[in-house]
Amino acid sequence: MRGLFILAILLGGAASASAEMSMSFDWGPTKKCDTKSPPISVKNAPEGTAKLQFSMTDLNVPSYRHGGGTVDYAKSIPYGAFRYKGPCPPSGKHKYRFTVKALDAKKKTLATATATRSFPE
Numbered sequence: 001m002r003g004l005f006i007l008a009i010l011l012g013g014a015a016s017a018s019a020e021m022s023m024s025f026d027w028g029p030t031k032k033c034d035t036k037s038p039p040i041s042v043k044n045a046p047e048g049t050a051k052l053q054f055s056m057t058d059l060n061v062p063s064y065r066h067g068g069g070t071v072d073y074a075k076s077i078p079y080g081a082f083r084y085k086g087p088c089p090p091s092g093k094h095k096y097r098f099t100v101k102a103l104d105a106k107k108k109t110l111a112t113a114t115a116t117r118s119f120p121e
Contacts, residue, residue: 019044021111023100027119028079033088036080037069042100046110049073049102056084059095059116066096073102087119094119 025040042052054077055068069082087096097116101109 021045021100021102021113023098023113023115025098025115025117027087027117027121030079030086030119032086032120034086035083036086037077037082037084039079040077040081040098040100042073042075042077042102042113045073045075045102048104049110050105051103051107052077053101053103054082054084055099056087057097057099058087058089059097060089061094068099070103089119093121 021042021044023040023042025038028039030036030038037054040054045052050073051070052073053068053070056066058064058066065085067084069084071077071081087094095116095118097114099112099114102111104110
């Protein structure tokens with residue numbers, strides 16, 4: 001019985017903990033109704049990631065389609081890397097959520113992450 005307990009500990013300890021993929025962004029030079037994507041950072045994308053697919057949702061008006069874009073995998077995505085319908089709240093602030101999917105070479109989703117910010121800040 002003790003041997004099984006030790007084996008369970010050893011097997012549990014052998015599993016490596018991998019960090020979840022995450023993303024962050026700031027609006028950078030983004031202006032109201034800008035069509036250029038903001039600067040975005042991606043951390044801990046899974047091994048085998050070839051492309052990153054982005055989409056943005058206005059949490060105040062989720063039915064409005066902002067679109068997004070797909071770029072080659074990089075940890076840092078510069079301003080204007082893809083075109084989309086940027087933040088364009090009619091008045092006041094709206095909250096926007098970017099979603100990124102890490103895709104392999106066959107376009108299979110390996111991981112997903114989100115980040116949310118208000119515009120204007």
